[in-house]
Amino acid sequence: MKEEKEKLTKLLSNKTVIVSCSGGPDSMALLSVVNSIKDDNNVKVIVAHVNHKVREESDEEAQMVSKYAEDNNDVFELYEINEYHEKQNFHEDARKIRYAFIKDLIKKYNADYILTAHHGDDLIETILMRITRGSNIKGFTPFKEISSWENISIIRPLIHRTKKELEEYDKANNIPYRIDKTNYSDDYTRNRFRNNIIPLMKNEEDNIHLKFLKFSEEIEKYYDYVNNKAKEELSNVTDEEGNIIVSKLIKLDDILVENILSDLITKYQLVDYLPINDNIFNNMKDTLNSKKSNALINLPNGYRFGKEYDKLVFDKNTSKVAKFDQEFVDKFENEDMIITVTDVFNKSNNTIALDLKEVKLPIRIRSRLDGDTIEVLNLKGKKKIKDIFIDSKVSKLKRDNYPIVVDGDNKVLWIPGLKKSKFAKDKDEKYDIILNCKEK
Numbered sequence: 001m002k003e004e005k006e007k008l009t010k011l012l013s014n015k016t017v018i019v020s021c022s023g024g025p026d027s028m029a030l031l032s033v034v035n036s037i038k039d040d041n042n043v044k045v046i047v048a049h050v051n052h053k054v055r056e057e058s059d060e061e062a063q064m065v066s067k068y069a070e071d072n073n074d075v076f077e078l079y080e081i082n083e084y085h086e087k088q089n090f091h092e093d094a095r096k097i098r099y100a101f102i103k104d105l106i107k108k109y110n111a112d113y114i115l116t117a118h119h120g121d122d123l124i125e126t127i128l129m130r131i132t133r134g135s136n137i138k139g140f141t142p143f144k145e146i147s148s149w150e151n152i153s154i155i156r157p158l159i160h161r162t163k164k165e166l167e168e169y170d171k172a173n174n175i176p177y178r179i180d181k182t183n184y185s186d187d188y189t190r191n192r193f194r195n196n197i198i199p200l201m202k203n204e205e206d207n208i209h210l211k212f213l214k215f216s217e218e219i220e221k222y223y224d225y226v227n228n229k230a231k232e233e234l235s236n237v238t239d240e241e242g243n244i245i246v247s248k249l250i251k252l253d254d255i256l257v258e259n260i261l262s263d264l265i266t267k268y269q270l271v272d273y274l275p276i277n278d279n280i281f282n283n284m285k286d287t288l289n290s291k292k293s294n295a296l297i298n299l300p301n302g303y304r305f306g307k308e309y310d311k312l313v314f315d316k317n318t319s320k321v322a323k324f325d326q327e328f329v330d331k332f333e334n335e336d337m338i339i340t341v342t343d344v345f346n347k348s349n350n351t352i353a354l355d356l357k358e359v360k361l362p363i364r365i366r367s368r369l370d371g372d373t374i375e376v377l378n379l380k381g382k383k384k385i386k387d388i389f390i391d392s393k394v395s396k397l398k399r400d401n402y403p404i405v406v407d408g409d410n411k412v413l414w415i416p417g418l419k420k421s422k423f424a425k426d427k428d429e430k431y432d433i434i435l436n437c438k439e440k
Contacts, residue, residue: 001029001033001036001169003160004033004157004158004161005033005036005037007157008033008034008037008155008157009037009040009041011113011155012034012037012038012041012043012112012113013041013042013043014041014042014043015043015044015112015113016043016044016046016109016110016111016112017034017043017044017045017046017111017112017113017114017115018046018048018102018105018106018109018111018113018114018115019031019034019045019046019047019048019074019115020048020098020102020114020115020116020117021047021048021049021065021117022049022050022061022065022117022180023049023061023062023064023065023177023178024117024177024178024179024180025163025166025167025170025177025179026117026118026119026158026163026166027116027117028065028068028170028175028176028177029117029158029166029169029170029175029177030115030116030117030157030158031045031047031068031069031072031074032169032170032173032175033157034115035072035074044075044109045069045072045074045075046074046075046077046105046109046111047065047068047069047074047075047076047077048077048079048101048102048105049062049065049066049076049077049078049079050078050079050080050081050094050097050098050101051078051079051080051081052081052094053080053081053082055180055181055182057178057180057181060178061178062078062080064176064178066078068176075109077101077105079097079098079101081094081097102114103150106150106152111152112152112153113152113153113154113155114149114152114153114154114155115154115155115156115157116154116155116156117156117158117166118143118156118158118159119158119159119161119162119163119166119209120158120159120160120161120162120209120210120212120213121162121163121194121198121209122143123142123143123159123209123212123213123216124193124198124201124208124209124212125190125193125194125198126142126143127140127142127212127215127216128193128197128198129189129190129193130142132189133277134277134278134279135278136258136259136262136281137219137222137223137226138223138259138262138266140215140216140219141216141217141219141220141223142216143156143159144156144159144216144217144220145157145159159213160209160210160213162209226255226256226259227259227263229256230256230259230260230263233252233256233260234260236248237249237252239311243311243312244260244311244312245310245311245312246288246307246310246311246312247310249288249312250288250289257285257288258281258285261281261284261285264314268303268314268316274299274300274301274303275300275301276299276300280299280300283297284297284299284305287305287306287307288306288307288312290306290307293307293308293309293310293393294306294307294308294309294395294396295307296308296313296396301316302316303315303316304316308393308395308396308397309393309395323366323367324365324366324367325364325365325366325367326364326365326366327362327363327364328362328363328364328365328405328435332365332403334401334403335401335440336398336401336402336439336440337402337403337416337417337437337438337439337440338437338438338440339365339403339405339416339435339436339437339438340435340436340438341433341434341435341436342434342435342436343434344434344436345427345434346436347426347427349415349416349417349418349419349420350416350417350436350437350438351434351435351436351437352405352413352414352416352420352424352434352435353424353425353426353427353429353431353433353434354413354423354424354425354431354432354433354434354435355423355425355429355430355431355432356432356433357432358423359407359408359411359413359423360407360408360409360411361407361408362407362408363405363406363407363408363413364405364406364407364408365403365404365405365406366403366404366406367400367401367402367403367404368385368386368399368400368402368404371384372384372385372386372404372412373385373412374388374412374415374419374421375412375421375422376419376420376421376422377419377420377421377422377424383419385404385412385415386399388415388418388419389402389418392418394418402415403416403437405435407423411423414435416435416437417437417439
């Protein structure tokens with residue numbers, strides 16, 4: 001480990017570092033290497049261990065890591081997971097919990113670096129899995145020796161080593177470690193690659209992990225070039241409010257569009273689980289190229305993607321539409337609009353003056369109903385409110401929350417900000433009340 005020790009000596013001197021340590025041969029080898037250089041270089045070591053509480057051996061493994069940290073005068077931090085919220089996706093829930101734990105430790109100790117024990121075999125496994133499942137160009141550069149997360153650098157000093165080398169290092173230096181028996185089970189995709197495919201590849205080339213590392217680094221160069229170009233173009237397809245304009249976006253070269261979408265996906269994956277495969281990614285692109293002005297698709301884990309009136313939509317739909325119907329007294333307010341009584345007459349659709357003798361009281365404000373129509377001021381006949389929303393480019397998400405002003409007979413008097421009914425009065429006509437609306 002001479003090369004690793006020399007690199008870490010240059011990087012870690014006078015620093016506080018968090019070493020993510022599961023107790024396996026990889027992370028224990030990493031912890032040993034860091035401890036070997038810490039005293040001479042004034043390195044403060046925080047050992048972070050997560051006890052997942054899913055195997056009988058978990059508690060003993062935590063005790064082993066704790067004792068090793070204590071023997072080496074390291075700070076030991078333990079997090080025990082006693083409850084999983086997403087039982088259908090245990091691995092993703094555990095990942096979120098680990099990330100939150102590390103974030104807390106970064107703040108608590110004002111840490112300079114995070115160290116993880118990813119090695120060459122991990123790199124091979126990840127790339128093979130992504131090739132098999134389908135990925136974009138960024139997916140073939142799963143992790144680098146040094147990268148950034150949450151404004152802190154993550155160092156993977158063992159990336160040039162194989163798992164076998166790390167186990168041999170542990171044995172030669174009497175470093176304790178524990179083996180997770182589930183690593184030998186072929187129930188998991190990663191294990192099938194680890195146990196069956198990679199050994200065959202190593203029969204052909206002992207240093208196949210270095211070949212994959214070179215492949216990943218080469219891909220990274222091309223990705224960086226395309227990514228920089230995409231960032232330049234992104235400013236040209238974004239309006240003043242930060243919305244991506246779809247009609248401009250789809251005119252870019254396909255590789256730039258894919259890069260921009262991939263970057264958006266990556267941002268969400270940093271905080272949530274968003275598994276996007278080739279089929280879903282192609283559906284996303286098809287949705288943007290749809291001739292419909294409004295086109296949305298549902299993505300995994302409650303996300304939605306598409307366009308609304310030429311603006312790209314990509315978010316987690318957390319809104320819960322609740323139907324409302326209430327008598328108007330002097331003020332109405334929801335998350336989108338405020339409606340109040342005013343004494344200022346205005347001809348715009350933001351106000352309406354009413355003669356209360358011509359309508360049935362009480363005046364009510366409610367959410368829209370299927371089939372709602374309005375007799376629009378100065379127009380003959382009725383018009384569907386749905387069509388008015390479409391013409392006015394009101395997004396589908398806002399339509400069900402949009403307040404509609406009606407009378408006691410459920411006749412639509414006013415669609416605030418959009419249309420007045422035939423019951424609206426002009427300034428020189430008789431009226432008893434003026435209502436005013438203001439968007440938030």
